[in-house]
Amino acid sequence: MKIHIIGGGNLGVAIALGITKYAANNQVTVTKRNTETISYLQEKGIEISKNNAHHIQLADIVVLTVKPHQVETVLKEISSEIQNKTIISAVSGVSISTIQNIVGENHAVIRIMPNIAVQFGESATCISFEEKDKTEAQKVISLFQQLGTAPVIEEKLMDAATVLGACGTAYALRYIRASMQAGIEIGFDSQTALAIAAQTAKGAAKMLLEEKVHPEQLIDRVTTPQGCTIVGLNEMEHQGFSSSLIKGIKTSLQKIKE
Structure with missing residues (x-):
């Protein structure tokens, strides 16, 4: 064409x-x-x-x-x-x-x-x-x-698609940036930290797309009793990780509808 x-x-x-x-x-x-x-x-x-x-x-x-x-x-x-x-x-x-x-x-x-x-x-x-x-x-x-x-x-969901799919790119990149910064703090140089964080996010997304399961099912594979993953996840939730992301997405949608 x-x-x-x-x-x-x-x-x-x-x-x-x-x-x-x-x-x-x-x-x-x-x-x-x-x-x-x-x-x-x-x-x-x-x-x-x-x-x-x-x-x-x-x-x-x-x-x-x-x-x-x-x-x-x-x-x-x-x-x-x-x-x-x-x-x-x-x-x-x-x-x-x-x-x-x-x-x-x-x-x-x-x-x-x-x-x-x-x-x-x-x-x-x-x-x-x-x-x-x-x-x-x-x-x-x-x-x-x-x-x-x-x-x-449905067309009525187009504004929501803008937030979740288009604005969502920035949200995902902000997560990767934060992971990179944490990586530097725990000992990696910036380039290595970025490479690990970006590939890890890519791998997690590919698993979801390939297996078509709920994210929690894949999270369960990574977490073990009294392990380092679950304590990290729980601390993120205590600090409002999921709720702040949800609020951010909803705030972006409200802005579009103004």
């Missing part, structure tokens, strides 16, 4: 790089007003342009990775140039119906919420769509399954 990404920020670039590496049978164009910051994409076979409508008539899919307040302006800018396209929105807080009202009914509109790990083929990209667009949505699902996982969810 020919994929036209409007918005060359962190997420737009991550999607472009992910597609180029893990779904290489597709052609990608990225547009941004200031293309100097993304000029390196050309070396990877990605076309760039300052013009949002650049060759957009040839695109099979148009992906929006702009700010919410830019959506209406961008859609009106390209609307005269496109017919019967699949429009994918990775924009937080903008509903399918809002986009549909701007572009009309002759376009399929699908919402996605990836995270920046899409660049490395490891995103959890939540997808929602209306029943009338089911055929077009399947192509989108297949594309993002090559870039990680692509669960289909």
Whole structure:
């Protein structure tokens, strides 16, 4: 497919790089007003342009990775140039119906919420769509399954998906950073501590994804009576580890809904 990404920020670039590496049978164009910051994409076979409508008539899919307040302006800018396209929105807080009202009914509109790990083929990209667009949505699902996982969810959960899947990347990284800092305190140099903490988090996630069990079942394998793991876990819980994470996620969701 020919994929036209409007918005060359962190997420737009991550999607472009992910597609180029893990779904290489597709052609990608990225547009941004200031293309100097993304000029390196050309070396990877990605076309760039300052013009949002650049060759957009040839695109099979148009992906929006702009700010919410830019959506209406961008859609009106390209609307005269496109017919019967699949429009994918990775924009937080903008509903399918809002986009549909701007572009009309002759376009399929699908919402996605990836995270920046899409660049490395490891995103959890939540997808929602209306029943009338089911055929077009399947192509989108297949594309993002090559870039990680692509669960289909109800649109009303898209804000929650933003917090859990996209903001969640930062939460996971903060855990790794804290583990790294602790590692330094107990004797490792910073690079070794980071390598151990990051690989340990990756391994724990892989076990969950492969075995499809509750985290506590895997925790039970690591904890032994009167052992060092259980006392560490209990101390973290006494200090509010789980409750602070839950509160943080809920606070992020409240911010989106403001």
